Every structure is written in C-alpha cells, then in structure tokens.
Amino acid sequence: MSKMNELVSHDVADAARRRARKLRRVAHRTLLRYPHRVRCPVCGWSGARLSPSAKPRRPNRLCPACKSSERYRALELVLRRRGPVDPDVRLLEVAPIHTVQRTAEDLGYRYTSVDLRSPRAQVHADLCHLPFADASFDVVVCFHVLEHIPEDRQAVTELARVVGTEGEAIVVVPRDDRRAVTFEDPDADPADYERLFGQSDHVRWYGADVAERWRETGVEVVEQRWSDLFTPDIFDHAALLGDDDRFWIVRASS
Numbered sequence: 001m002s003k004m005n006e007l008v009s010h011d012v013a014d015a016a017r018r019r020a021r022k023l024r025r026v027a028h029r030t031l032l033r034y035p036h037r038v039r040c041p042v043c044g045w046s047g048a049r050l051s052p053s054a055k056p057r058r059p060n061r062l063c064p065a066c067k068s069s070e071r072y073r074a075l076e077l078v079l080r081r082r083g084p085v086d087p088d089v090r091l092l093e094v095a096p097i098h099t100v101q102r103t104a105e106d107l108g109y110r111y112t113s114v115d116l117r118s119p120r121a122q123v124h125a126d127l128c129h130l131p132f133a134d135a136s137f138d139v140v141v142c143f144h145v146l147e148h149i150p151e152d153r154q155a156v157t158e159l160a161r162v163v164g165t166e167g168e169a170i171v172v173v174p175r176d177d178r179r180a181v182t183f184e185d186p187d188a189d190p191a192d193y194e195r196l197f198g199q200s201d202h203v204r205w206y207g208a209d210v211a212e213r214w215r216e217t218g219v220e221v222v223e224q225r226w227s228d229l230f231t232p233d234i235f236d237h238a239a240l241l242g243d244d245d246r247f248w249i250v251r252a253s254s
C-alpha cells in the first residue's frame with residue numbers, strides 16, 4: 001500500500017470508530033430513556049433510570065440531564081409542594097449548586113447564597129461566623145457541608161441563629177447507619193481523612209447520634225426522612241432512595 005493510501009485508510013478507520021462511538025452513546029441514551037419510569041423533578045428529564053453515582057457506587061442516582069442527586073430532587077418536590085411565596089420570604093443556600101436558585105426565585109423567594117470560597121456564591125463567609133442578622137432567613141438549605149467543618153456545632157448554632165425560632169434550616173449530612181456515635185479525630189492527619197472518614201475533605205463520620213449531638217448546643221433539631229413526606233409512588237418516581245433518606249430541621253429553641 002502506498003503511503004498516501006495508508007493515510008487515507010487510517011482516516012477512514014478513525015471516522016468509522018468515531019461513528020461507532022457516537023452510535024453507542026445515542027443507543028445508551030435511548031435505552032436509558034425508555035420506558036419512562038423515573039422523572040427528575042428538577043429539570044423534567046424522564047427515562048427508565050437515572051445515571052449511577054461513582055462514589056459511593058450506586059445505580060439510579062444522578063439525573064443524566066441536570067446531575068441532581070436525590071437530596072436536591074427531594075428539596076425540589078418540597079419547595080414546589082409548598083408553592084409560591086411572598087417576595088419577603090428569604091432563602092439562604094449554603095454551598096450553592098446550579099439548580100436551587102432557579103427554583104427558589106421561580107417560587108418568589110428572595111435568594112442568597114453563601115460559601116467560604118465558591119465563585120458561585122453571592123456572599124463569601126465562614127459558616128461558623130455568618131454575616132447575617134438573627135432570624136434574617138425563613139429557609140436555609142445546607143446539604144453535605146457540615147461533614148467538612150471541624151466546628152460543626154458552632155456552624156449549627158449559626159444556622160439556628162439566622163433562621164430564628166420561626167424559620168427552618170434544612171440540613172443533610174452523610175451518615176453511617178452502623179455507627180451509634182459520630183466518629184471524629186481532631187488530631188488525625190489530613191492525609192488519613194479518606195481512610196478514616198470516607199473522603200479526603202471530610203473530618204468525621206456522623207452516626208445515629210446526629211440530632212443529639214447538635215441538640216447539645218441548645219438548638220432545636222428534628223430528624224426526618226424524605227420517605228415520610230411523599231407517597232411511595234412519588235418517592236419511586238423521583239428515585240429518592242439513596243444514601244440521603246434522612247434530613248434534619250434545625251432552628252433556634254423557642
């Protein structure tokens with residue numbers, strides 16, 4: 001084969017491989033899409049099942065379109081069920097993702113986001129020292145943040161302070177059901193966090209004592225399950241069964 005013919009046949013083979021890859025992607029997406037057993041309440045995508053998550057490795061976990069996990073799909077259902085609010089009702093999102101602001105503003109909330117560093121956040125501040133007045137928010141959303149914070153009790157006190165006795169901070173943390181007591185080790189080397197706490201930037205494994213642990217600070221803590229809020233068909237349709245069935249409502253004690 002001449003040099004020119006060799007190059008041409010390489011190009012043809014490359015193009016065929018690219019076409020095959022594209023066909024596989026389309027086939028995968030099509031297979032994932034039918035029948036419509038699951039619907040993402042955040043973006044409306046529907047299909048046979050959601051994408052798996054990598055860590056922890058679980059099937060039917062993340063929306064293939066908007067990437068929302070079950071806790072954000074549950075929040076969406078909760079906020080939508082409550083319906084539109086007056087424009088003076090304020091919602092604070094800690095460690096914002098891309099979907100909550102859209103939903104909150106769509107429903108009429110005055111939305112604010114806070115994070116120590118994230119460029120997505122409107123306010124940059126430490127969760128242990130929030131620059132907001134007492135009882136200045138009606139709702140705070142704080143998902144998967146406190147397991148990163150060494151002084152989580154101080155952060156919980158701040159969440160309760162900014163919602164006061166009438167508002168509610170909706171808090172989710174990863175919890176290891178096999179542990180009766182939360183495990184942390186303030187002297188641990190950060191190089192060991194992944195081995196000790198399951199992720200390189202986590203500083204503890206919460207156990208069954210989450211509510212008790214936070215109540216010791218004097219705040220009100222109510223432990224709930226998403227599965228208690230929805231009928232089984234709504235729960236299954238939004239694929240809410242993951243690691244995050246529990247959540248906690250935190251507010252100042254009255």
Ligand SMILES: [Zn+2]
Nearest residue numbers: 040043063066
């Ligand atoms: Zn979605």
